[in-house]
Amino acid sequence: MTNVDLQKINAVEPEARAGDARAEAFQGVRVARRNELAEDYVELIAELIHNQGEARPVDIATKMGVTAPTVAKTLGRLARDGLITRAKYRSVFLTEEGRALAKECRHRHEIVLRFLIRLGLDPETAEHDAEGIEHHVSERTLALFAAFANRS
Amino acid sequence: MTNVDLQKINAVEPEARAGDARAEAFQGVRVARRNELAEDYVELIAELIHNQGEARPVDIATKMGVTAPTVAKTLGRLARDGLITRAKYRSVFLTEEGRALAKECRHRHEIVLRFLIRLGLDPETAEHDAEGIEHHVSERTLALFAAFANRS
DNA sequence: GCCAAAAGTTAGACAAGGCTAACAATCTGC
């Protein structure tokens, strides 16, 4: 379900040249990297809408730690990819697809975060590391993380 | 020690605008992303030298799953950044700094991999996920991973 | 020792994701 979404978003990765497992792993990582930014934006937009009632570019810029023009350009790509809608000089909305992606990201983020804290990490470092790790965790690993976080 | 290396390699990230913790986290992730490719290359080069006696661009290309010109350009950047040396039409060598980085990366990779396997993941998925995760694990988290992997 | 194949390089294109500078629209306080 969610993987379908991700694949739709991605431009196709030129198929692995050889049957080299390593090469495929790296290509997988490259694909993941292409989506990281979109995922971060969509997740943040959902959060802003939830907390503030709307997602304004200026707040996105502040939270992401980038400049306003960078946000504008990135939002253009997100709109092109069907994840958001927006009108000039107005705030941003998620499409159905964007909402689905945001939900999935939030879910993954939650699990990774709880897992790290359960492992004994302080909440601040956990938040920081979760931000980086969450995009590189397979379904299988996520399930193990969840099990660990929830064990009695 | 190793962090110093990483910082030397990086162009400076424009310092965090506000004192926003989230923004800093994202900026940290961006910095990490900038180094991922260099780390992957250096790690692979070290491995090739160890296993094959030398690191040839054609093998790097195969293992990384990219084309030869891509490798050439990337090696140019690595040389510029003082991680490797090379002569035209010859194979690649690591500098002292490159070797240090490779060693650190290998160490981190090992720990993440052993951790994931210990958690119950099959070795193949573990290898795949470790490739993505290893670049986003703080010292503190790495220590917890190591402890978990080594517990009796 | 030559010549074809393999390996390496160079040139040039393109998209993403950053930035600054300059301009346009909206909002707000009086």
Add this chain to the structure above:
DNA sequence: GCAGATTGTTAGCCTTGTCTAACTTTTGGC
């Protein structure tokens, strides 16, 4: 209801990381 502050956009530049096409160098088989 207008002026100044805030917010948003556009234009243009840069680097990274990918590609293909075309060329050069090295290597290896006979």
